[in-house]
Amino acid sequence: MISYKNIHKAFDIPVLSGVDLTVETGEMFALFGPSGTGKSVLLKTTLSLIVPDIGDVEVDGMSVYDGPSSNLEKIRRKIGYVFQHAALFDSLNVYENVSMGLPEDEIARMRTADLSRRVWEALEIVNLEPREILSKLPSELSGGMKKRVGIARAIVGRPEILLWDEPTTGLDPINTAAVERLIQRLSKELEVTSLLVTHDVEGGLHICDRVAMLHSGTLRFCGTPQEFRDSPDTVVQAFVDRAAAIAALDMAIV
């Protein structure tokens, strides 16, 4: 379970203003909101990649900011983070990138064959052919492949929680649908808690158990996808309508 408690963050101007949100264990949760409302900032506070000005985050009862520093290390082991643009390490090949997803001490204890097997398995889970891409550098991969390698790196350590930061950004509608199916499949197969930050509202509503919407740095809505669609809140309605129009346009282009 992830609990965000009264999160405040400002970069010259306030980005998050008192956000309280709980993601239950095993649930698939989507976080929506217009650009610049602090969705990615909130996600990054989970791993202390961005430190909130006020507030705390708890992961399975362990406090990220008020507890001992060893908490953060334990929390990072529990979580796999999929970055918006994959964030693969340029100077490392696919094998090295994916193996970085395993803790250093675990790598030190592993035999090379076991390490290779783990990397191989992770790449197969995300529908990539390991034999063809293991030795390739990120610069030799397409956008969709980079995303998949980024996902493989996030899941190779068998995390209990997956944080997805706009995993479909920059992908065409076909690849977007493929990545969404992958997210859904992985969350079910690996039995992980998933928190998905996305602009793709239709996709998020389709695959998630609960959704929330951030607006102007505050939590505007939290509930089931159906409740979100039926919300009487005009801001939520305007967001749903705009998202539906964009999705229809994407489908027309395809």
Place this chain on the structure above:
Amino acid sequence: MANPIVSPVVGWFAKVGRAYHITLEHAGALGILAWDTIVALVTLKVRFRDVLRQLHIMGVQSLPIVFVTASLAGIVTSQQGGYQLISSSPRYVLGTLVVQSVVLELAPLLTAVVLVGRIGARITAELGTMVVSEQIDAFKSLGRDPVAILAAPRIVAGVLTMPLLVGFANVIGIYAGMLMADLDGGLGKETFFYGARLFWHSWDLFYGFSKSVVFGLVIPVISVHMGLRTRGGAEGVGLQTTQAVMFMILTILIIDALFPPLMLQ
């Protein structure tokens, strides 16, 4: 309505205050980076392979440009020295002039300036790109320490490489100067080194190498610090790299100016 008398004064104080704040912020961040690097080294988190790679990039790959720079420095010093001394001093003084100039000033300073361009700018741009493409965040999210992986190997390599490059530049600069003195003014090798030995102090070599160690520390520390502070996209990387180069050159020149009163009295 703004007060026409007070506003410029307040504005001036505000500017001074901002500059003071930024300077303190940089100083604090540089101190933290240096401390984190020491901790990473002491706790053996720095991989030898990473240091070796940086030694190759900073040292071996810098040899050609250092060779060219040192050669030209020796040649120019020899030519200009010969021109100035031809009617006023014994010819062997040219050996003194070239050796002292190269060892005390030209080799450490020019090598440092070359490394600012070749290594410092590269480090800032590389780390800046890693920041804006979230690779640094990725390291942290995977439980890796970016200081141990990225900063410490570069800083260690800088401190180890710079004195070796300056030693190389000393040899090349002196020999280039000697060859030029021979070609230009017919000053033989023995006469050149006679002049060099006449006013030689071993301390001068220590002085030049001390400078090189400090410069070797300053370049990677500032470039790493500036790289890790990059914000924005490609424009941010470009801006930060330019500022880093300016910051490094200024720091090196100021440190260079502080050395004579501290070590040559």
